[in-house]
Amino acid sequence: MTVQTQSGSQPLLRLREIRRRFMLGETTIEALNSVSMDINNGEFLAVWGPSGSGKSTMMNIIGLIDTPTSGEVWFDGQDTRSLKDDELTDFRGHKIGFVFQGFNLVPVLTALENVMLPLHIQGVAEHVARERAMAALIDVGLEKFKASRPDKLSGGQRQRVAIARALAVEPKLVIADEPTANLDSENSRMVVDLMREMNHARGVTFVFTTHDPRLLEHVDRKILLRDGNIESDEVSA
Amino acid sequence: MNMIKLAIRGLMRNRRRSIVTLLTIAIGFASITLFAGYTHNVYSGLQKQAIYGELLGHLTLSKRGMSTEGKLNPVKYMLNATDVTRITELLLHEEHVKLVAPRLSLSGLMSNGRSSTIFIADGISPEAMQQLQVDAMTEEEKRIYADYIKKLDATHSDSALLSAGLADMLHLKKGAQASVLTSTISGQANALDITVGGTFNTGNAGSNDKYMFMSLAFAQSLYDTTGAADRMTILLDDVNQTDAVSKHIKEKLQAAGFDIEIKTWQELSDFYNQVHNMFDMIFGFIFSIVLTVVVMSVANSMGMTVVERTREIGTLRAIGLKRLGVVKLFTVESLMLTLLGCVAGLLLTFGLPYIVDILHLSYTPPNSVNSVRLLVDIDFERTLFTLILMLVVGTLAAYLPARRAAQKAIIDALGHV
Numbered sequence: 001m002t003v004q005t006q007s008g009s010q011p012l013l014r015l016r017e018i019r020r021r022f023m024l025g026e027t028t029i030e031a032l033n034s035v036s037m038d039i040n041n042g043e044f045l046a047v048w049g050p051s052g053s054g055k056s057t058m059m060n061i062i063g064l065i066d067t068p069t070s071g072e073v074w075f076d077g078q079d080t081r082s083l084k085d086d087e088l089t090d091f092r093g094h095k096i097g098f099v100f101q102g103f104n105l106v107p108v109l110t111a112l113e114n115v116m117l118p119l120h121i122q123g124v125a126e127h128v129a130r131e132r133a134m135a136a137l138i139d140v141g142l143e144k145f146k147a148s149r150p151d152k153l154s155g156g157q158r159q160r161v162a163i164a165r166a167l168a169v170e171p172k173l174v175i176a177d178e179p180t181a182n183l184d185s186e187n188s189r190m191v192v193d194l195m196r197e198m199n200h201a202r203g204v205t206f207v208f209t210t211h212d213p214r215l216l217e218h219v220d221r222k223i224l225l226r227d228g229n230i231e232s233d234e235v236s237a
Numbered sequence: 238m239n240m241i242k243l244a245i246r247g248l249m250r251n252r253r254r255s256i257v258t259l260l261t262i263a264i265g266f267a268s269i270t271l272f273a274g275y276t277h278n279v280y281s282g283l284q285k286q287a288i289y290g291e292l293l294g295h296l297t298l299s300k301r302g303m304s305t306e307g308k309l310n311p312v313k314y315m316l317n318a319t320d321v322t323r324i325t326e327l328l329l330h331e332e333h334v335k336l337v338a339p340r341l342s343l344s345g346l347m348s349n350g351r352s353s354t355i356f357i358a359d360g361i362s363p364e365a366m367q368q369l370q371v372d373a374m375t376e377e378e379k380r381i382y383a384d385y386i387k388k389l390d391a392t393h394s395d396s397a398l399l400s401a402g403l404a405d406m407l408h409l410k411k412g413a414q415a416s417v418l419t420s421t422i423s424g425q426a427n428a429l430d431i432t433v434g435g436t437f438n439t440g441n442a443g444s445n446d447k448y449m450f451m452s453l454a455f456a457q458s459l460y461d462t463t464g465a466a467d468r469m470t471i472l473l474d475d476v477n478q479t480d481a482v483s484k485h486i487k488e489k490l491q492a493a494g495f496d497i498e499i500k501t502w503q504e505l506s507d508f509y510n511q512v513h514n515m516f517d518m519i520f521g522f523i524f525s526i527v528l529t530v531v532v533m534s535v536a537n538s539m540g541m542t543v544v545e546r547t548r549e550i551g552t553l554r555a556i557g558l559k560r561l562g563v564v565k566l567f568t569v570e571s572l573m574l575t576l577l578g579c580v581a582g583l584l585l586t587f588g589l590p591y592i593v594d595i596l597h598l599s600y601t602p603p604n605s606v607n608s609v610r611l612l613v614d615i616d617f618e619r620t621l622f623t624l625i626l627m628l629v630v631g632t633l634a635a636y637l638p639a640r641r642a643a644q645k646a647i648i649d650a651l652g653h654v
Contacts, residue, residue, distance in 0.1 A: 060648050063555070065554075065555050065647040065648055065651075066646070066647070066648045085559075085560065086559050086560075086561075089554065089557055089558070089559045089560075090557065090559075092555065092556075092557060093556060093557020093558075094557070097556075098552075098555050098556060100552065100651070102548075104548065104549070104551075104552040104651075106549060106552075107250070108246040108247065108249055108250055109246065117553075117556070118556040118557055120239075121553070121556065121557045121558050121562065122557060165556070169556075169557075
């Protein structure tokens with residue numbers, strides 16, 4: 001079964017009536033409360049809002065690393081509820097790239113090896129993985145640092161390696177949860193600019209969360225979350 | 238980057254912990270294999286001692302019932318001269334048979350003219366005695382142990398070799414005369430003079446004051462029989478053929494009309510069996526303890542590693558690594574750690590015996606009158622067994638914590654602090 005948008009084209013991601021509850025002791029926390037939205041191919045979208053608004057929960061569900069308590073998640077025309085754990089892992093590995101707030105690079109691997117890692121997980125041949133990873137590192141301007149381990153790189157450089165790692169698998173969607181939270185304003189701007197550039201150059205859909213309203217200036221669309229609900233969904237002119 | 242390379246990189250993260258665990262494995266492995274090597278050397282020494290030192294040969298053949306009823310009715314159970322000749326002819330050209338030697342045991346009283354004591358004597362031809370002892374020796378061993386090889390004087394049939402304790406008790410030195418009194422095959426008393434041809438240590442405190450060797454001909458004279466023997470010792474060219482040859486010659490002799498029984502050197506050497514069983518039990522005990530320590534060490538190390546890397550596991554799962562992949566990653570890492578530890582242990586296993594050899598350490602085993610060199614062999618069979626078992630349990634030690642981590646929800650793993 002495939003899903004079509006009102007305009008006729010298939011959305012990359014469709015969320016319908018998504019609820020996500022967590023138990024904290026005996027208290028139930030409603031992190032997302034009946035959220036519905038579509039994300040189209042090639043969008044550069046920011047999810048923003050105060051702490052505890054449900055941004056990370058939404059990113060985890062969009063990134064298929066968490067499952068909603070109820071509701072539907074359709075990704076690239078596929079109802080993800082029908083996928084078993086291993087199928088979902090494969091699906092995620094091929095279609096989604098992740099950029100984490102804490103970079104989450106493997107400390108004993110070089111920048112190039114970190115970028116090659118998801119390709120190795122997919123079973124891509126060594127020489128192909130090396131070529132694709134190198135191309136991704138060039139795209140983020142870190143080819144000179146290919147042999148450097150993460151502890152030899154600055155915060156901004158580490159996040160650029162993380163972006164390269166996310167792009168190396170040529171995903172349809174890159175999820176970046178607070179990618180600039182550990183960076184200064186200059187590096188934050190640089191990382192968002194880089195993501196924007198990759199969005200334009202590769203046509204990859206980017207969804208990221210942020211606290212910083214200054215980073216929202218260059219997005220196509222911004223969704224404001226508050227208390228687990230979408231308060232506003234604005235598309236830039 | 239393959240799994241092995243990634244696993245080795247993983248081991249480099251916390252080098253100190255990896256090195257400590259690796260050393261634990263290496264020392265544990267070497268402890269087991271060195272003790273196995275020591276017992277191997279002991280078994281090998283006891284085997285040689287039984288076959289060649291105690292002159293048991295590989296097989297001992299006698300009429301059925303000789304060992305239980307022979308003393309009461311020697312006429313019935315002795316092999317007569319015709320039997321001895323026929324059996325010798327039947328066996329001497331069999332494959333693997335190097336020597337067929339008739340033997341005759343007897344006991345009685347020995348006197349120096351002033352005092353007397355009991356003795357147990359073994360009659361054997363001087364040539365057979367020589368061949369039984371030196372057969373397995375290298376030229377160097379023959380030179381080193383020249384003074385320990387027991388030699389009966391082939392030119393004087395009344396010459397006897399006395400155990401050191403017996404000679405001391407009767408104050409007999411080489412060349413001295415003594416009298417031996419026994420009963421003949423028909424039960425009559427018979428006394429003959431012997432000449433002390435030399436002394437030897439039986440290596441056993443219980444027999445060192447009563448044992449002696451005499452020529453077969455002299456023993457037959459004392460027993461008043463011609464050409465008879467109570468048993469025949471068979472020497473083979475290969476100890477590993479003992480059981481096969483035993484079965485074959487038994488069938489052959491039974492087909493020829495002999496009602497005989499054959500015992501192997503292992504069946505006759507109680508001491509070998511007792512020591513073997515004791516060392517096997519000690520080995521099992523040590524093996525269990527060391528293996529437990531090694532497994533706990535690896536499990537502890539890998540458990541800590543998995544916990545420390547929970548967030549990384551979350552990342553890897555997010556970017557496409559399946560649960561089984563996570564388990565594989567850590568079990569391969571544990572396998573590499575155990576393998577490296579075993580390789581280091583192997584180096585110790587191959588190196589330490591040389592150091593032990595250079596140190597010339599010696600000790601006196603229980604119930605022995607002689608000290609023996611502490612030597613350690615390489616017991617390939619047990620070394621391989623230890624290696625395989627350690628690799629298996631070392632790998633399994635990482636399985637449970639890795640599986641637990643792989644089952645963790647990705648968002649929980651990513652949020653792990």
